Structure formats: C-alpha cells, structure tokens
Amino acid sequence: xxxxxxxxxxxxxxxxxxxxSDGTPAAMSGRHMQPLSERLLADIDAKNMDKDSPxxxxxxxxxxxxxxxxxxxxxxxxxxxxxxxxRWSGDLGPKIKEGDRQAPEGFYPITPGQMNPNSNYFLAxxxxxxxxxxxxxxxxxxxxxxxxxCSSRGCYAMTDEQIGEIxxxxxxxxxxxxxxxxxxxxxxxxxxxxxxxxxxxxHMAFWRMIKQGYDAxxxxxxxxxxxVCERHYVFNxxxxxxxxxxxxxxAYKVDEEIMxxxxxxxxxxxxxxxxxxxxxxxxxPAASGVDGGMNSTFLAAVKSHxxxxxxxxxxxxxxxAHVNPPAETPSSSDAPTGSFMSLASAESRPAPAxxxxxQTASAGSSSGMGGFFGNLFGSKSDDQxxxxxPPPATAAAPKSKPAAKPATxxxxxxxxxxxxxxxxxxxxxxxxxxxxxxxxxxxAASQGNAQEADASKTAATISGAAPTVPSxxxxxxxxxxx
Numbered sequence: 001x002x003x004x005x006x007x008x009x010x011x012x013x014x015x016x017x018x019x020x021s022d023g024t025p026a027a028m029s030g031r032h033m034q035p036l037s038e039r040l041l042a043d044i045d046a047k048n049m050d051k052d053s054p055x056x057x058x059x060x061x062x063x064x065x066x067x068x069x070x071x072x073x074x075x076x077x078x079x080x081x082x083x084x085x086x087r088w089s090g091d092l093g094p095k096i097k098e099g100d101r102q103a104p105e106g107f108y109p110i111t112p113g114q115m116n117p118n119s120n121y122f123l124a125x126x127x128x129x130x131x132x133x134x135x136x137x138x139x140x141x142x143x144x145x146x147x148x149x150c151s152s153r154g155c156y157a158m159t160d161e162q163i164g165e166i167x168x169x170x171x172x173x174x175x176x177x178x179x180x181x182x183x184x185x186x187x188x189x190x191x192x193x194x195x196x197x198x199x200x201x202x203h204m205a206f207w208r209m210i211k212q213g214y215d216a217x218x219x220x221x222x223x224x225x226x227x228v229c230e231r232h233y234v235f236n237x238x239x240x241x242x243x244x245x246x247x248x249x250x251a252y253k254v255d256e257e258i259m260x261x262x263x264x265x266x267x268x269x270x271x272x273x274x275x276x277x278x279x280x281x282x283x284x285p286a287a288s289g290v291d292g293g294m295n296s297t298f299l300a301a302v303k304s305h306x307x308x309x310x311x312x313x314x315x316x317x318x319x320x321a322h323v324n325p326p327a328e329t330p331s332s333s334d335a336p337t338g339s340f341m342s343l344a345s346a347e348s349r350p351a352p353a354x355x356x357x358x359q360t361a362s363a364g365s366s367s368g369m370g371g372f373f374g375n376l377f378g379s380k381s382d383d384q385x386x387x388x389x390p391p392p393a394t395a396a397a398p399k400s401k402p403a404a405k406p407a408t409x410x411x412x413x414x415x416x417x418x419x420x421x422x423x424x425x426x427x428x429x430x431x432x433x434x435x436x437x438x439x440x441x442x443x444a445a446s447q448g449n450a451q452e453a454d455a456s457k458t459a460a461t462i463s464g465a466a467p468t469v470p471s472x473x474x475x476x477x478x479x480x481x482x
Contacts (some may be wrong), residue, residue, distance in 0.1 A: 031123060031164060032115075032117030032123060032171070033171075034164050034165075034167075040165065047070070047078055048072045048073045048074070049070045049072045049073065050073070052175050052176025052177075053070055053176060054173050055070050055169055055170060055173045055178070055181045056068075056069040056070075056077050056181055056184070057069070057146075057182070057183045057184070058183075058184045058186065059156055059183065059186065060188055061088060061092055061103065061187050062092060062194070062293065063189060064084060064088065064295035064296075065082055065083065065085060065295065066084075066085055066156065066158070067081070067082050067083075068080050068082075068083070069221075075222075076220070076221040078221065080169075083166065084297040084298060085156055085157070086162070086319065086323075087293075087294050087323070087325075088103045088152050088155070088157065088294075089102075089103060089152040089155070090102035090154065090291065091287055091290075091292075092187040092188070092203070093105065093187065093203040093206075094139070095139060095141050095144065095154065096140075097139065097140045098140045098141045100141075100154075101154055101291065102141075102154060103144065103185070104129040104134070104141075104144050105186060105187060106131060106133055106134065106210060107131070107182060107183070107184055107213060107224075107233065108127045108131055109131075109181070109182055110127070110128065110180055110182070110183055111180045112174050115167065115170065115171070119145070119147055119148075121145070121147035121151065121163075122147065122148030122149055123147065123160075123167045124146070124147035125147070125163075125166070125167065126144070127145065127146065127183055129141055129142070129144040131228075132228040133228045133232070133233055141154065146163065146166070147163055148164070149320060150323050151323070152292060158317070159316060159319065160318060161317035162317050182223050182224075182226070184213065184214070186210065186214060190214045191269070192268075192269045193272075193276060193281070195207070195211075195269070196276035196277055196283070197281065197282070197283060198283070199277065200284070201286050202286060209232055209233055212266075213233060216235050216236055218265065219261035219265055222258070225237065227243040229243045229244060229245065229249035229250070230246075230248055231245065234249060234252070236254050236258055236259070238255075239251060239252035239253075289327075290327045291326055291327070292326050294325050297316055298314065298316070298323075299325055301314045301319060308322070308323050309321055
C-alpha cells in the first residue's frame with residue numbers, strides 16, 4: 001500500500017512539473033528519495049534493527065555532533081550514526097527571539113510535514129520551533145532547520161551528503177509507520193563535568209530542566225514522553241487530564257522504574273558536580289564571544305586547504321567554498337574537541353558573518369500519509385531576507401557565494417533561487433552570573449526564563465521576510481490531502 005501511495009504521489013508530481021513557474025522542482029532531482037547505502041543497511045542489520053524502524057535524533061552544540069539513534073528489535077533505541085555538524089550559529093543556550101541567531105535547544109517532534117525536499121540548502125528538516133514550551137515562554141522565531149550546505153543562521157547545518165542520509169533514515173522510519181520522531185537538542189553532553197564547566201551560565205536552570213529528559217533517555221534508551229505545563233517540561237508523565245503549557249500541571253504519575261534510575265543517576269551527577277566545584281574546576285565564561293561552532297573534522301579540513309574559498313571533499317561530505325568558520329575564542333583550549341575551534345590565530349581578524357539559512361518547509365502540523373507525500377513531492381521554495389551587515393571592523397568582507405553551488409556526490413545542481421544577502425554577526429550578550437539552580441523543575445524553569453529573557457535583550461536583531469509558497473505548488477493543489 002505504501003508503495004502504491006508513493007508511486008501515485010510521484011506520478012502527480014511529474015505531471016505538475018511542466019506547470020511549475022519556478023522551474024524544475026528540486027524534488028524531481030530525486031535526492032529526497034536516495035536509497036540507504038549498502039554499508040548503512042549492513043550496519044542496521046548488524047545492530048539488530050529494521051530498515052524502517054523508528055529513529056530519534058540528539059544534537060550537541062559544544063561537541064558539534066548530531067546522533068541518529070534507531071529502535072532495535074528489543075524495542076529500545078541504539079546509536080546508529082554520529083555525524084559531525086558542519087556549522088551552527090549563536091551561542092550555547094536556547095533560542096529566545098527572532099533574529100538572535102540562536103539554534104534551538106529542547107525537545108522537538110518532527111512529523112512528515114516538516115520534511116522539505118525543495119530546500120535551497122539541499123534538503124531540510126524543520127525542527128518545528130517554537131514548540132509548546134517555547135510558545136508558553138514567549139519565545140519567537142521560525143523555520144529553524146537541520147539542513148545541508150554547511151551554512152547557518154539559527155540552524156544546524158550539515159554537509160549535503162550527511163543531510164541526504166539523515167533525511168533518508170527519517171523517510172524510511174515514516175514509511176515504517178513512525179508518526180513523528182523526536183529531536184533532542186542540547187548545549188553539550190550533560191555530564192557532571194560539563195555542567196560544572198558551565199555553572200556560571202544564565203541558562204543553567206533551563207539546562208537542569210532539560211537534563212531530566214536527557215537522563216531519562218540515558219538510563220532507559222526509550223524515547224521520553226514530553227509534556228509542558230506551568231511553562232516547563234515534564235517527562236514520562238501519565239495523567240487522565242490534559243497538559244496545558246501555561247497552566248497548572250494536572251495530577252500525574254510517572255514510570256517508577258525509569259524515574260528510580262533517573263534519580264539514582266541525578267544523585268551521582270550532583271555529587272560529582274559538587275566535588276568538581278569544590279576542587280575549583282575552571283568555569284567557562286557565560287558567553288563564548290563567537291558565533292556558533294564547527295566540528296573539528298571540518299575545521300581541520302578547511303585549515304589544511306588554506307582557509308575558506310575552495311570546495312573540499314572529506315570523508316564526511318563536501319564542504320562548500322562559501323563556508324564560514326567561527327572565530328577563535330580565548331577559552332577554546334578548554335572546550336571539547338570540535339566545539340569552538342577556529343582557523344584564525346589570536347591576532348587575526350574575526351570571521352565574517354555566515355550566509356543566511358532561513359528555510360521554508362511545509363506546515364509543521366501536517367500529519368498522515370497525505371501530508372507526507374504532499375510535502376515530500378511538493379514544489380515549495382526557500383526565501384529569506386536579512387538586514388545588511390555592518391562594515392567589518394578589520395580586513396575585507398567575505399567572498400560572495402557563487403550563483404550555483406559546486407556539484408556534490410548526490411546532486412548536480414542547486415535550486416535557482418539562492419539567497420545572496422549576508423546576515424550580520426551576532427553580538428555576544430553580556431550575561432549576569434547565575435547561582436546554582438535547584439533540582440526542582442518548576443521553580444528552576446521559572447528562574448531560568450527570567451534570566452534568559454534578560455540576557456537576550458542584548459542579542460543582535462536581524463529582520464527577515466516571511467517565506468513564500470508558489471501558488472501552483474503541489475501542496476496547494478492537493479490541500480484536502482493534508
């Protein structure tokens with residue numbers, strides 16, 4: 001049945017291609033339907049998994065890594081792949097408002113309708129920011145993606161080859177019946193050492209809250225059930241009443257086995273945290289002073305080629321010529337490998353602002369097979385605009401991106417409409433030092449929100465235009481399907 005639906009949707013897309021005023025749809029390149037490689041299929045089988053079993057994604061900013069976990073035949077998730085992130089923007093901490101260049105942190109469900117085969121950045125997966133927690137706390141922004149092209153403005157940017165494989169894994173999971181997969185986005189691996197290193201961050205209360213979800217997955221390898229009430233996350237809660245993000249939490253119970261294991265882990269982590277602080281483990285500055293990060297794998301490759309300006313083939317995918325590595329930070333030697341490493345020396349100029357990466361994706365609320373195929377073979381395009389960058393303080397401005405992106409191993413062309421406007425570099429926010437937060441979730445979340453709102457006031461604001469959808473798009477013509 002799934003094969004018949006896929007064939008019907010593809011045939012409809014082909015029939016509409018001649019009517020598309022935007023040219024040949026990106027979906028017709030077939031990159032959104034690339035098969036899983038024989039090597040990946042062999043790994044899936046070796047790990048006792050099925051090709052179309054559910055997936056789960058974890059993202060770690062400081063380590064610049066994206067993990068794909070897949071459910072094995074025991075019903076638990078096991079790690080399948082770790083992908084180095086080519087570029088992410090902003091600083092450690094959640095996204096607060098439109099234009100702050102922050103990549104989101106938190107828990108985001110991804111439905112088939114959030115899969116965009118026509119992204120100007122090869123392929124894109126909309127995180128669905130703002131989620132229920134973000135909206136309840138007044139956070140703003142839209143079209144925050146996981147996409148290709150190694151270029152970020154609030155997104156997690158991979159190489160085209162990487163996003164092709166991640167997209168294919170998600171597609172197969174949807175074909176297997178998964179209605180939504182979970183993206184867990186964290187500032188770093190939430191170990192006692194990392195919490196101690198970042199203990200002065202104004203986001204510590206927020207991080208302690210999301211660590212409960214992190215710990216639940218660590219001890220069980222089961223996807224945590226996520227709800228929001230009283231403007232904070234609640235994990236693995238079961239209630240006969242409805243959870244309302246901004247209202248008082250209803251009476252609920254949790255899985256005793258999982259919560260017992262979580263509490264044991266938290267006690268060990270708290271004891272180790274206290275010991276590390278007592279031993280004066282160095283604390284990193286609350287703000288890094290740079291715009292985002294890039295995995296050391298890619299930084300080393302760019303450095304070995306003399307810096308940006310050349311197309312670089314690596315084992316992890318193609319780095320485009322317009323890549324914009326983050327600037328160096330004085331604390332980079334203390335950071336984990338791949339987080340805030342830089343190509344620049346301490347005396348060199350700051351890195352130029354990265355190319356904008358606002359994406360257009362289909363409606364995040366779409367669900368079901370009709371919504372999936374309506375978006376999988378749709379003809380939507382990405383659009384964005386940004387305020388012009390201020391004159392650089394030193395040295396020359398970065399090179400403009402060429403009109404056509406160099407070919408990769410997976411696709412020969414990019415969509416025509418490639419944004420050329422550069423976005424301004426974000427200003428580092430001067431945050432007040434926060435005291436250690438308590439473990440109670442509701443008070444901690446409230447305290448963290450107030451601190452984060454204060455810290456966000458100094459973030460740079462970038463204006464953007466709402467993305468457009470062609471009137472002759474596949475999804476518009478078949479709206480009743482969704």
